[in-house]
Amino acid sequence: MRRAFFRKNDIILLAALLIVGIAASFVIARPKKSAGDNASVLVMIAGREKARYPLNEDADYTIHADGRIEDGLGSEGDYNIIRIENNKVDMIESDCRSQICVHHKPISKQGETIICLPHRVVISIESGQGGGYDTIAQ
Amino acid sequence: MTRSRNRISTQEIALLALLTTLALMFSYIESLLPAPGPPGVKLGIANIVIVLILFRMSATEAAAVNLLRVLLAGLLFTGLSGALYSAAGAFLSLAGMILLKKTRKFSMVGVSMAGGVLHNLGQLIVAALLVGQRSVFAYFPILIFSGIASGILAGIIATLVDMKIPARYFKRHRHQQI
Ligand SMILES: [Zn+2]
Numbered sequence: 001m002r003r004a005f006f007r008k009n010d011i012i013l014l015a016a017l018l019i020v021g022i023a024a025s026f027v028i029a030r031p032k033k034s035a036g037d038n039a040s041v042l043v044m045i046a047g048r049e050k051a052r053y054p055l056n057e058d059a060d061y062t063i064h065a066d067g068r069i070e071d072g073l074g075s076e077g078d079y080n081i082i083r084i085e086n087n088k089v090d091m092i093e094s095d096c097r098s099q100i101c102v103h104h105k106p107i108s109k110q111g112e113t114i115i116c117l118p119h120r121v122v123i124s125i126e127s128g129q130g131g132g133y134d135t136i137a138q
Numbered sequence: 139m140t141r142s143r144n145r146i147s148t149q150e151i152a153l154l155a156l157l158t159t160l161a162l163m164f165s166y167i168e169s170l171l172p173a174p175g176p177p178g179v180k181l182g183i184a185n186i187v188i189v190l191i192l193f194r195m196s197a198t199e200a201a202a203v204n205l206l207r208v209l210l211a212g213l214l215f216t217g218l219s220g221a222l223y224s225a226a227g228a229f230l231s232l233a234g235m236i237l238l239k240k241t242r243k244f245s246m247v248g249v250s251m252a253g254g255v256l257h258n259l260g261q262l263i264v265a266a267l268l269v270g271q272r273s274v275f276a277y278f279p280i281l282i283f284s285g286i287a288s289g290i291l292a293g294i295i296a297t298l299v300d301m302k303i304p305a306r307y308f309k310r311h312r313h314q315q316i
Contacts, residue, residue: 005246005247005293006245007245007248009244009248010247010251013251013252014251017251017252017285017286018286020282021279021283021286022279024279028278028279044270046269046270047270048270111273113273115269115276117265117268117269117274120269120270122269
């Protein structure tokens with residue numbers, strides 16, 4: 001007895017899922033606005049804002065999953081190291097299992113994020129307008 | 139004796155134990171493989187077993203095996219956060235597959251495909267909750283596509299296995315009921 005793998009309804013379901021996937025890709029890939037001159041790098045751990053750094057000042061920071069952040073390169077505990085350079089942020093090192101965050105390309109546009117799920121760390125770019133911290137720091 | 143049909147037989151318990159072990163083995167193999175992409179992208183080979191049980195036995199039995207698989211995998215190799223991810227994925231996926239199966243309009247491949255997508259969606263929701271950010275949903279498209287691919291693969295394997303296994307291994311003692 002031969003049996004077809006796909007029935008007509010399976011194909012309809014497949015088409016519907018593909019359409020949802022493609023539509024979502026377009027929404028996510030839409031061109032991002034440039035972040036402007038006073039853009040900042042927002043560091044969030046487990047949903048809490050932990051730090052905010054200017055995007056135009058080159059520096060390295062080591063973010064620990066327990067909430068501590070130190071300047072420069074650290075390595076103990078669950079950590080993520082970010083490098084701010086040439087108005088871009090990159091996750092250059094982490095001891096997380098998946099290493100997806102490390103492979104992510106550097107970000108520079110408003111709303112872009114690098115996420116390290118195992119450590120619950122989110123790095124994102126916020127545009128300068130209305131961002132109070134920068135103006136106060138200057 | 140129609141009443142005996144509702145009682146679970148020793149043979150059936152043995153079969154379910156065997157299938158749970160098989161599903162657990164598949165979960166173990168997956169936990170050894172490096173994560174091929176963003177969170178939630180998994181081969182989903184354990185779903186082969188779940189789909190087979192769903193079609194050959196019943197939703198209750200599929201749910202029981204799935205629950206045991208997630209619990210045991212959490213205890214043995216994925217840990218608490220891993221178990222949280224797989225539980226969310228496993229139960230969203232199972233609920234969807236049971237509903238689709240009930241319509242009788244979809245084959246094993248169609249049901250498994252929906253299961254694969256829902257499995258990834260469940261994991262994504264847990265990820266968004268854990269990280270506390272909606273930006274995790276940037277992974278949404280890739281998780282849909284990988285869910286479709288892994289679901290179809292699992293569904294095709296389940297169909298092939300289903301054609302090879304004699305029906306009597308899954309049936310509840312039909313020969314004794316006569
Ligand atoms: Zn990471």
